[in-house]
Amino acid sequence: MPNTVVIIDDDVELTELISQYLTTNGFEVHCFHHGGDIELIIQEFNPDVILLDLMLPDVDGLTICKSIRDSFAGVIIMLTALGDEIDEVTGLEVGADDYLAKPVKPRVLLAHLRAQLRRQSKLMPTNKSPSIKFYGEQIVIDNSKRVVTVNEQQVNLSSAEFDLLWQLALKVGEIIKREELHEQIFRLPYDGLDRSIDLRISRIRKKLGDDPKEPNIIKTVRNVGYLLAL
The missing domain is CATH 1.10.10.10 (Winged helix-like DNA-binding domain superfamily/Winged helix DNA-binding domain)
Incomplete structure (x- = not known):
């Protein structure tokens, strides 16, 4: 089964570009341009990774990340056009797993995404230490x-x-x-x-x-x- 990625970003052009690239590389991708229904989105699609924009029209990405972090066990990668280091620190504090500044190249994003999934798989259980x-x-x-x-x-x-x-x-x-x-x-x-x-x-x-x-x-x-x- 392909890994499922949910993209939440109001930049339609960038979202389409990333979606096409990830789909070509074997991922199942679902795109949304607002984060108000994040809990319903997670319930419906059960994503392995959420790509979450920091600046959204209805609610900011940090608030979304903080609200779902305790219940969502998958990977959260924050995307932002801002370059302020304090935003990165805040993103990690509320539970983001990774952080990338826009404009992000699809190949770089793919590398980070695969690295996060690979990290999870390498730390999955073994029979020796259940x-x-x-x-x-x-x-x-x-x-x-x-x-x-x-x-x-x-x-x-x-x-x-x-x-x-x-x-x-x-x-x-x-x-x-x-x-x-x-x-x-x-x-x-x-x-x-x-x-x-x-x-x-x-x-x-x-x-x-x-x-x-x-x-x-x-x-x-x-x-x-x-x-x-x-």
Whole structure:
């Protein structure tokens, strides 16, 4: 089955160009020029990836991303014509998996899209490690279903958040360097400045009920990385 991509962008010409290119490369594509019906769109088409414009006529992309992130486990790639770095940081904070500035070349977008899907597939379950229990067995990560529970209550993590928590869980009790996590999640070398991992750690802590000021579950090792407590 082809991967399904939903494009939400009010630039009709760009949307048609991207849609044709992705369709030619084996994707099923559905295009919309507003985000007001995003939840209905997700229910109907169950996309693997959402390409989401930052500036829309009815509601901005950041608001949409924030509203669906806890319930949508697929990839969200933000598109914007703005070049302000604060927009990229804000996009990552509300749960975007990737971020591209317009005008974006279709080949570049395709590469990013495939990289995100490849990252997901490489972090999918194996028979050797279907699930991990930690922190007094109060928290369970089921990699076969990609589900996390805290005290038997399911926690909604984004795809990228789950992948990051799984990497920490595979080495529970060990310090993992920030650059190692970055390379595992994004398949790119760490430049020393990117805050993507830190932002996702912050979101995971909040969802697990960890104290952000004095975390006990995911501990920060200053100038090194992170550690998932036993």
